[in-house]
Amino acid sequence: xxxxxxxxxxxxxxxxxxxxxxxxxxxxxxxxxxxxxxxxxxxxxxxxxxxxxxxxxxxxxxxxxxxxxxxxxxxxxxxxxxxxxxxxxxxxxxxxxxxxxxxxxxxxxxxxxxxxxxxxxxxxxxxxxxxxxxxxxxxxxxxxxxxxxxxxxxxxxxxxxxxxxxxxxxxxxxxxxxxxxxxxxxxxxxxxxxxxxxxxxxxxxxxxxxxxxxxxxxxxxxxxxxxxxxxxxxxxxxxxxxxxxxxxxxxxxxxxxxxxxxxxxxxxxxxxxxxxxxxxxxxxxxxxxxxxxxxxxxxxxxxxxxxxxxxxxxxxxxxxxxxxxxxxxxxxxxxxxxxxxxxxxxxxxxxxxxxxxxxxxxxxxxxxxxxxxxxxxxxxxxxxxxxxxxxxxxxxxxxxxxxxxxxxxxx
Numbered sequence: 001x002x003x004x005x006x007x008x009x010x011x012x013x014x015x016x017x018x019x020x021x022x023x024x025x026x027x028x029x030x031x032x033x034x035x036x037x038x039x040x041x042x043x044x045x046x047x048x049x050x051x052x053x054x055x056x057x058x059x060x061x062x063x064x065x066x067x068x069x070x071x072x073x074x075x076x077x078x079x080x081x082x083x084x085x086x087x088x089x090x091x092x093x094x095x096x097x098x099x100x101x102x103x104x105x106x107x108x109x110x111x112x113x114x115x116x117x118x119x120x121x122x123x124x125x126x127x128x129x130x131x132x133x134x135x136x137x138x139x140x141x142x143x144x145x146x147x148x149x150x151x152x153x154x155x156x157x158x159x160x161x162x163x164x165x166x167x168x169x170x171x172x173x174x175x176x177x178x179x180x181x182x183x184x185x186x187x188x189x190x191x192x193x194x195x196x197x198x199x200x201x202x203x204x205x206x207x208x209x210x211x212x213x214x215x216x217x218x219x220x221x222x223x224x225x226x227x228x229x230x231x232x233x234x235x236x237x238x239x240x241x242x243x244x245x246x247x248x249x250x251x252x253x254x255x256x257x258x259x260x261x262x263x264x265x266x267x268x269x270x271x272x273x274x275x276x277x278x279x280x281x282x283x284x285x286x287x288x289x290x291x292x293x294x295x296x297x298x299x300x301x302x303x304x305x306x307x308x309x310x311x312x313x314x315x316x317x318x319x320x321x322x323x324x325x326x327x328x329x330x331x332x333x334x335x336x337x338x339x340x341x342x343x344x345x346x347x348x349x350x351x352x353x354x355x356x357x358x359x360x361x362x363x364x365x366x367x368x369x370x371x372x373x374x375x376x377x378x379x380x381x382x383x384x385x386x387x388x389x390x391x392x393x394x395x396x397x398x399x400x401x402x403x404x405x406x407x408x409x410x411x
Contacts, residue, residue: 007037010073014066016277017270019198019225033220036192043075043192048131048185049117050082050090051110052101052238053357055245056117058272058303059227059236063195064120065272066224070193071122078127078189079117081110084135085185088178090203100174103132116246119307134188135181146180149209155179158202179206187211191219198223199235227271232261241361250308251330254316255323255396257300262292265299273302329390333398338385340403346371346383355397370394 005013011034020026036043047063049056056064064079071077086106089099114128138146155176156162164171179202186194186207194204201223208218226235229242236243244256260268269275269283286295297317305313323330336353338344347362356362363381365371371378372392387403 029220045070045075045193046078046080047195048080048082050086051106054109057236057243061120062224062227062271066195081113081130083130084132085181088174090178119246131185149213179203183207183210186219187214193220195222197226230259250304250312250316251319254300254304254320257303265296333400335400337402337404343382344385353399355393
């Protein structure tokens with residue numbers, strides 16, 4: 001019979017790696033979580049993600065991994081798809097307003113979110129909800145009552161919004177709705193605990209305010225550090241293109257991890273792997289004394305293995321070593337068929353081939369010199385296709401061109 005973890009043992013795991021920026025707030029949240037754990041009942045714990053794009057990134061898996069820890073300790077865990085909060089868009093970490101998305105786009109994006117989330121969570125015991133269930137039913141009078149719990153000055157204390165005011169950049173009224181909407185999620189779910197990124201602390205605390213106003217016990221806020229993207233500087237984001245998706249094929253996932261700067265190796269070990277504390281401590285000591293390449297390979301293998309298993313991770317590692325360390329072309333790469341004699345718009349081609357998410361991203365790759373044609377840098381927007389040509393984008397993406405309807409050579 002497996003021994004049930006004590007309250008202090010649970011607390012040590014559940015608070016490990018959290019980030020608040022305020023020691024007194026952390027102490028308060030730890031005390032409140034301890035108090036609820038002592039009740040000996042399954043706590044209601046949730047993580048919400050807005051479907052602003054079609055993929056969940058490794059950045060999203062940071063709070064999802066913490067949710068899995070609660071799940072493994074017997075607590076009731078909810079994965080919330082923000083198909084209504086996504087209408088407003090969260091600007092917690094943004095210096096400008098998000099583009100507004102329509103319900104149809106959000107629903108298309110969310111189509112595979114559950115499938116992606118359960119790569120981390122236990123699909124058998126995860127409750128999946130969409131917040132349009134309750135937010136779409138609120139009357140204008142109810143929204144007014146929610147808004148009456150906050151002041152404008154509270155919102156303007158947020159660093160990103162304060163910076164926008166100082167720059168005289170606009171802050172739109174609909175942006176103020178977002179914390180109210182996320183806060184009401186906690187009310188609707190009767191949450192004991194909400195997990196989110198540290199940049200979302202204001203929104204999580206708004207949930208506490210609204211729960212009090214509705215006669216509920218305020219939730220415990222568990223906030224996790226932000227995962228830095230593959231560029232080494234900015235938060236991992238689909239917008240900036242510095243992301244690793246949980247749906248990336250094994251070889252691409254492995255290669256993207258290998259592109260992460262050395263100074264982030266430990267950061268990734270701590271936030272996006274299932275490594276235990278002993279392995280993390282070994283990585284910390286090893287990185288201080290050894291060449292980081294070996295530890296980066298271990299990291300890439302572990303992350304790929306977590307999602308695809310050991311065999312696929314080993315194949316991805318062999319492909320990386322053959323392709324990048326030995327400077328060989330991959331044995332297999334995507335191919336695209338183009339018509340002879342027709343100039344090709346490269347940004348359009350990269351989007352159609354799935355190499356770039358948008359024409360804007362494709363154009364940026366061209367301008368940044370990230371594209372090679374048969375081994376030589378290429379920055380032109382238009383190109384006359386050549387049969388068998390190999391397009392390389394960045395360090396990990398390849399595309400072979402096949403030209404159809406070619407005229408036979410002259411005799």
